[in-house]
Amino acid sequence: MIAQKAYHDLDEVQAADYTSLKAEILARFGVTTAVRAQRFYNWKFNEKLPPRTQMFDVQTPAQIVETLVLDRFLRELPRTLREWVGQANPTTYDEMVTQVE
Incomplete structure (x- = not known):
């Protein structure tokens, strides 16, 4: 659920960029x-x-x-x-x- 929210909260370009998406998900998990x-x-x-x-x-x-x-x-x-x-x-x-x- 957190990963999906991170994906939807990012703009389209960032959400399509694996590195940006990964960083956002890890940050939300506190990693x-x-x-x-x-x-x-x-x-x-x-x-x-x-x-x-x-x-x-x-x-x-x-x-x-x-x-x-x-x-x-x-x-x-x-x-x-x-x-x-x-x-x-x-x-x-x-x-x-x-x-x-």
């Missing part, structure tokens, strides 16, 4: 770059669960690298800029740099 980074840092192997399932919980290598770089970049921005950029919840390098610029 920000900082949250994804924190989940990665806090992940622990659980012997009771299948390893293959857990690998998907960790994220793909490309997602991990992007999440860590975005998180590190955001943490090093001056506080006021960090807060302003963080509110926009950029999910890609381009979105992050555009917000900072």
